[in-house]
Amino acid sequence: MAFEPPQRLVRAVGENNDWLRRLPELTQEAVDRHGLAVERVMAPGGRSSLVVLVRQPDGTPATLKIAPPFAAPALERAALEHWDGWGTVRLLAYSDGALLLERLHPEVSLRSLPEAKALLEAAGTVRRLWVEPPADHGFRTVAEHTAGQAEALRASAFADPATADLVAAALAARDELIASSSELLLLHGNFRQGKVLAADRTPWLAVGPEPLVGERAYDLARLARDRIDDLIATSAGPSATRRRVGRLADSLEVDRERLRGWTLFRAVESGARAVGAGRRQEGELCMEFASWL
Numbered sequence: 169m170a171f172e173p174p175q176r177l178v179r180a181v182g183e184n185n186d187w188l189r190r191l192p193e194l195t196q197e198a199v200d201r202h203g204l205a206v207e208r209v210m211a212p213g214g215r216s217s218l219v220v221l222v223r224q225p226d227g228t229p230a231t232l233k234i235a236p237p238f239a240a241p242a243l244e245r246a247a248l249e250h251w252d253g254w255g256t257v258r259l260l261a262y263s264d265g266a267l268l269l270e271r272l273h274p275e276v277s278l279r280s281l282p283e284a285k286a287l288l289e290a291a292g293t294v295r296r297l298w299v300e301p302p303a304d305h306g307f308r309t310v311a312e313h314t315a316g317q318a319e320a321l322r323a324s325a326f327a328d329p330a331t332a333d334l335v336a337a338a339l340a341a342r343d344e345l346i347a348s349s350s351e352l353l354l355l356h357g358n359f360r361q362g363k364v365l366a367a368d369r370t371p372w373l374a375v376g377p378e379p380l381v382g383e384r385a386y387d388l389a390r391l392a393r394d395r396i397d398d399l400i401a402t403s404a405g406p407s408a409t410r411r412r413v414g415r416l417a418d419s420l421e422v423d424r425e426r427l428r429g430w431t432l433f434r435a436v437e438s439g440a441r442a443v444g445a446g447r448r449q450e451g452e453l454c455m456e457f458a459s460w461l
Contacts, residue, residue: 170192171191171192171195171196171209171218171220172192172209173188173191173209173213173218174209174210174211174212174213174218175212176211176212176213176214176215177213177214177215177216177217177218179215180215180216181215181216181236185236187236187237188236191218191234194234194264194265194266195218195220195232195234195266197264197266198232198234198263198264198266198268199220199222199232201263201266202224202232202261202263202268203224203225204222204223204224204225204230204232204268205222205223206220206221206222207220207221207222207223207229208220208221209221210274214376216235216236216238216239217233217234217235217236217239217241218233218234219231219232219233219274220232220233220234221271221274222268224260228271229271230260230268230269230270230271231257231268231269231270231271231272231274232266232267232268232269233266233267233268233269234265234266235265235266235267236265237265240378241262241265241266241267242265243306243307243378243379244267244376244377244378244379245259245262245267246302246305246306246307246379247307247354247377247379248267248269248377250299250301250302250305250354251297251299251354253270253369253373254296254297254299255293255294255295255296255297255373255374256297256373256374256375256377257269257270257272257365257367257373257374257375258270269375270367272365272366272367272368272373272375273365273366273367274365276365276366277361277362277363277364277365277366278290278361278362278364278372279361279362279394279395283395283398286361286394287391287394287412287415287416288419289364289371289372290359290360290361290364290391291416291419291420292372293364293372293373293374294356294359294374294387294388294391294420295420297354297355297356297359297374297377297387298353298354298355298384298387299353299354300353300354301352301353301354301381305354305381307354307379307380307381308380308381309352309380309381309382310346310349310355310380310381310382310383310386311346311349311382313357313380314342314346314433314437317437318339318342318343318437320437320440320441321335321338321339321436321437321440322335322339324440324443324444327444328440328443331436331439331440331455334436334455334458334459335436335440337432337436338432338433338435338436338437338458339433341429341430341432341433342429342430342433344429345383345385345426345429345430345433349382349383350383351382351383351384352381352382352383353381353382353383353384354379354381355379355380355381355382355384355386355387356374356377356378356379356387357377357378357379357380357387358376358377358378358390359374359387359388359390359391360390360391360393360394361391361394361395362394363375363376363377383426384420384422385417385422385423385426385427385429385430386430386434388416388417388420388422388427388430388431389427389430389431389433389434389435390434391416392409392412392413392416392427392431393431393434393435393438393454393457396453396454396457397453399457400453400456400457405457405460406460409457409460409461410460410461413427413428413431413461428461431458431461432458432461435454435455435457435458435461436454436455436458438451438454439451439452439453439454439455439458440455442454
């Protein structure tokens with residue numbers, strides 16, 4: 169079978185990427201190594217990996233994920249092994265950037281639910297992920313992860329004076345949060361509704377972690393920005409945003425101001441990065457959302 173990467177992945181990685189050119193070969197090697205029968209490649213799929221629906225030698229359905237080195241698949245493996253299926257997809261096998269995972273229902277995420285129900289299920293899922301990391305872990309801390317983002321954000325403030333005040337507020341919030349943080353829990357790192365899929369052994373399981381070690385409020389900050397288009401489309405967007413942050417914080421016993429601060433930083437950082445990559449509309453939406461916090 170020819171493992172052609174979906175265009176979404178090609179656009180994200182770049183057509184001239186060496187890993188992308190070798191992807192069909194790498195995928196076939198993983199399929200052969202584990203004796204898998206291929207059903208189909210998931211499309212549109214993700215922006216940082218190839219996802220293939222397969223069956224194991226005994227006929228059990230599974231999912232094969234082939235990730236490039238920049239996506240740090242070894243760290244994803246370590247996090248999934250530590251969670252061992254508690255709140256997350258279960259890792260079945262791993263080799264050379266290929267993760268063999270239990271089969272979930274990839275077409276059904278929390279985004280298929282009404283917003284209030286989706287947020288409730290998301291809160292119940294992410295709560296299970298916040299555990300002590302293994303003693304010898306190699307995960308970066310939130311402070312380390314956001315340090316480079318903060319430097320890039322400082323540079324972007326000079327490029328766009330219109331958002332300079334918002335950028336300054338986001339950077340100040342990040343500095344204060346880092347200086348006063350004391351939690352060191354294992355985090356998903358990129359938790360949002362689209363990263364929680366329907367499953368068989370439990371209703372919902374998280375996928376696609378970008379694991380970090382740090383405080384819970386950081387892990388909720390991306391979730392707080394979910395369905396941003398719906399928030400922007402209503403005149404009650406600012407008040408609805410603040411209520412959402414408050415409800416999330418209260419439901420998971422997280423300090424409201426810490427969640428507000430991380431939500432501000434992550435929204436502004438995402439917005440500036442999107443604008444820098446030529447995705448101006450996406451960036452402007454993030455900036456408007458951030459201005460409501």
